[in-house]
Amino acid sequence: MADQKIVKPQPLSGFPEWLPAEKLVETRLLDIIRRNFELFGFAPIETPAVERKDILLAKGVEAKEIYALSRLAAEQGAGPAETDMALHFDLTVPLARYVAQHFGRLVFPFRRYQIQKVWRGERPQAGRYREFYQCDIDIVGTDHLSILADAEIPSVINAIFTEIGIGRFLIRINNRKVLQGLLQAEGIEGDRVVSTLRILDALEKIGREKVAANLADEAGLTPTAADRLLGRIDGTTDLDGLAEEVDLPLVSEGVAELQAVRAGLMALDVPEENWTVDLSIARGLDYYTGTVYETRLVDHPSIGSICSGGRYDNLAHTFTKQSLPGVGISIGLTRLLARLLEAGILTAERSTPAQVLMTVMDRSLLGQCLSLASRLRAAGIATEVFTEKKKLGQQLKYADQRGFALALVLGEDEAAAGKVQVKALASGEQSLCDQDAIVETVRALLD
Amino acid sequence: MADQKIVKPQPLSGFPEWLPAEKLVETRLLDIIRRNFELFGFAPIETPAVERKDILLAKGVEAKEIYALSRLAAEQGAGPAETDMALHFDLTVPLARYVAQHFGRLVFPFRRYQIQKVWRGERPQAGRYREFYQCDIDIVGTDHLSILADAEIPSVINAIFTEIGIGRFLIRINNRKVLQGLLQAEGIEGDRVVSTLRILDALEKIGREKVAANLADEAGLTPTAADRLLGRIDGTTDLDGLAEEVDLPLVSEGVAELQAVRAGLMALDVPEENWTVDLSIARGLDYYTGTVYETRLVDHPSIGSICSGGRYDNLAHTFTKQSLPGVGISIGLTRLLARLLEAGILTAERSTPAQVLMTVMDRSLLGQCLSLASRLRAAGIATEVFTEKKKLGQQLKYADQRGFALALVLGEDEAAAGKVQVKALASGEQSLCDQDAIVETVRALLD
Numbered sequence: 001m002a003d004q005k006i007v008k009p010q011p012l013s014g015f016p017e018w019l020p021a022e023k024l025v026e027t028r029l030l031d032i033i034r035r036n037f038e039l040f041g042f043a044p045i046e047t048p049a050v051e052r053k054d055i056l057l058a059k060g061v062e063a064k065e066i067y068a069l070s071r072l073a074a075e076q077g078a079g080p081a082e083t084d085m086a087l088h089f090d091l092t093v094p095l096a097r098y099v100a101q102h103f104g105r106l107v108f109p110f111r112r113y114q115i116q117k118v119w120r121g122e123r124p125q126a127g128r129y130r131e132f133y134q135c136d137i138d139i140v141g142t143d144h145l146s147i148l149a150d151a152e153i154p155s156v157i158n159a160i161f162t163e164i165g166i167g168r169f170l171i172r173i174n175n176r177k178v179l180q181g182l183l184q185a186e187g188i189e190g191d192r193v194v195s196t197l198r199i200l201d202a203l204e205k206i207g208r209e210k211v212a213a214n215l216a217d218e219a220g221l222t223p224t225a226a227d228r229l230l231g232r233i234d235g236t237t238d239l240d241g242l243a244e245e246v247d248l249p250l251v252s253e254g255v256a257e258l259q260a261v262r263a264g265l266m267a268l269d270v271p272e273e274n275w276t277v278d279l280s281i282a283r284g285l286d287y288y289t290g291t292v293y294e295t296r297l298v299d300h301p302s303i304g305s306i307c308s309g310g311r312y313d314n315l316a317h318t319f320t321k322q323s324l325p326g327v328g329i330s331i332g333l334t335r336l337l338a339r340l341l342e343a344g345i346l347t348a349e350r351s352t353p354a355q356v357l358m359t360v361m362d363r364s365l366l367g368q369c370l371s372l373a374s375r376l377r378a379a380g381i382a383t384e385v386f387t388e389k390k391k392l393g394q395q396l397k398y399a400d401q402r403g404f405a406l407a408l409v410l411g412e413d414e415a416a417a418g419k420v421q422v423k424a425l426a427s428g429e430q431s432l433c434d435q436d437a438i439v440e441t442v443r444a445l446l447d
Numbered sequence: 448m449a450d451q452k453i454v455k456p457q458p459l460s461g462f463p464e465w466l467p468a469e470k471l472v473e474t475r476l477l478d479i480i481r482r483n484f485e486l487f488g489f490a491p492i493e494t495p496a497v498e499r500k501d502i503l504l505a506k507g508v509e510a511k512e513i514y515a516l517s518r519l520a521a522e523q524g525a526g527p528a529e530t531d532m533a534l535h536f537d538l539t540v541p542l543a544r545y546v547a548q549h550f551g552r553l554v555f556p557f558r559r560y561q562i563q564k565v566w567r568g569e570r571p572q573a574g575r576y577r578e579f580y581q582c583d584i585d586i587v588g589t590d591h592l593s594i595l596a597d598a599e600i601p602s603v604i605n606a607i608f609t610e611i612g613i614g615r616f617l618i619r620i621n622n623r624k625v626l627q628g629l630l631q632a633e634g635i636e637g638d639r640v641v642s643t644l645r646i647l648d649a650l651e652k653i654g655r656e657k658v659a660a661n662l663a664d665e666a667g668l669t670p671t672a673a674d675r676l677l678g679r680i681d682g683t684t685d686l687d688g689l690a691e692e693v694d695l696p697l698v699s700e701g702v703a704e705l706q707a708v709r710a711g712l713m714a715l716d717v718p719e720e721n722w723t724v725d726l727s728i729a730r731g732l733d734y735y736t737g738t739v740y741e742t743r744l745v746d747h748p749s750i751g752s753i754c755s756g757g758r759y760d761n762l763a764h765t766f767t768k769q770s771l772p773g774v775g776i777s778i779g780l781t782r783l784l785a786r787l788l789e790a791g792i793l794t795a796e797r798s799t800p801a802q803v804l805m806t807v808m809d810r811s812l813l814g815q816c817l818s819l820a821s822r823l824r825a826a827g828i829a830t831e832v833f834t835e836k837k838k839l840g841q842q843l844k845y846a847d848q849r850g851f852a853l854a855l856v857l858g859e860d861e862a863a864a865g866k867v868q869v870k871a872l873a874s875g876e877q878s879l880c881d882q883d884a885i886v887e888t889v890r891a892l893l894d
Contacts, residue, residue, distance in 0.1 A: 006766060009544045015495055015758060040831065041800070046473075048464060053519070063519045067517070072514070092550060148832070167839050268817050318452075332745065354485065377557045377606070382487070387556055388588065388591070
């Protein structure tokens, strides 16, 4: 081969890339998420990574975060040629486009999950990614969607985080109608709603006193009104009492929805320590119209919300005249995984998905080694055969480095007697086993 | 909401998008592929969809098929800003870059699988995609890699296609050294090798007679030499005899490797009807240096090769001075799935991953309905609750449309007696079952 200039590979900032051990953890998480989505009857869809630019821009998002596509060289010797395509930056716009485009061929309520990478041209900084996994579920109705759907969403999330084992978590549930009603009670309506919600959104971060001051300074509330508003959203547990106290349609409607969600979560056996109604969370200032969710790790509040979503009136008004109310939630998996690994809540210990390494000590016995490995695989036990001519010690070192649970060793004597050595790598314990009983022996040791 | 212009969604040519039923089939295929990759000890990696342009172009590929990325608007009001990034067009260049970049943190032989989308700016035409799944495995050694690895690759493929159930298939195996040796025996060496291989590559398509004519016209062989060459590559089964007849180092080396692969496949219990040594296949004209593979559906030859790959001397010579010999194979899943669906070999019958629909006939019994669904899910049985207020008939129609196996119906009488109706949707058979025995009853009916 001719001498060639070597291009030294560099990491791309903002584009995470795991080593196999971390990727195995991510794979496990993706499996748990998907299995639970399916357990609740969500069907998979996958949309292309690229959409037409006019689709992506239809909802009035900021263009500067979008990566556009061009052909590196459209014709021999020519420069880049523009296309009308760009990479999607979330899975909600593609869902809206998908439902509008395939409307006649879908059955409603349409329950879909979608687990894909999305791309955002953000300035790279710690914890921000330009390419990351989103795991979304949505239930979309035509013209109407029962509030029951709003109870199912957090029960799916509860099942997922419980199975992952990320420690104590809390799904906080609110309803935008209640918040808006409470603002209305203080005379805040129309254009002032969003800016006031933004002030309230800082409650957890800067505390009640500062928010009260901001409500007075920026939203024009009297100290008494600010205090009354904060008293209501911060710590109300008696929802019916609140609806009586603040007699406005928005409040009573929102409270009724929250009560329905609460009843649903109880009937679905979601443990009460994992969710709460919290009137202080605002989330999704422009988009959501009813229920809203966010989720935190109780022992790691600095990680922030790890999963959020809510109810919207109309999924796809930019793409179709059909009214499509829905409710959904999204897990930003890449960021979550990175933080869970950093915090030591999850650890990456093995770099192989296989549990058994079949060593090859004596090349003349290779046939028997391969045959033993085949038997284990046929029983569903992932088994690697060490392919290279190396000393047994080096093969066992490889098994240790990769994180195999068991190594099998076949010498001349064992082979002649129809036996094989089984070595547990963590303990170093070794036992002789009949080749005919290899599946049962390995299974028992792995359990 | 203000009246807004509606952007009508259109399919993007070359970017496949499945409905949920087809996507469920794809998901099943991806699961089978992954499970078998892991069963043989391949570890997952995932590389970003984007790479630096200089990395993608380092191997001298054609730039015109590459999609480059730019920021749609780098600053407020500004036009597209070029980046130095582009979408990967295969998983081999990213693997080479990954291994070179993370060399010190990987353990060799490095066995990885990688299942990701790739993008190619091809002119759209039937059966060609611009975005598609590739499912790759490679085993990469340092300085040396045993020929045993070349036997493992087709045994993984055999396990996958057997489990998918795509009907009769044949993995054809050859060795480039044998082919090159046979050309050498006819005096064809150096620059003339690749062009002659290209002539031979057409054997299946245009037949022996025309290839013989082309060998005479274009490669300058005498009719006798062309006939001798074609006789050897087309139908030789006695490899040792061939090595004796054509006494050249390339032939004997290639034959020895083929014999080792053959012995490995037998020891790995790969059924002989699923693979064959076929000296006529050439594959990967520039890249592969030893074993080569391609795979066809016996009853659907027009689909062409559904899986191909081979052995290479050096994975990453453009990125590192470390010698990295390897062997790998790739399944182009998107194209394969499309052809299998077209040919009716696989069918998409259900649009839900759940098997049970819990109907809600009487809203006052909602709590019991939700609780029954929770019990089934806790037992791992995917169950959807019908959320909308619709008549039972409409709910059962929905169950039929989506392809559920069972529907549960709970009326006042059943609820009072602690019972529930279980309806098998295909047969219409209905039975009354104790709520306490719901898991066992459903499991028995699903089996």
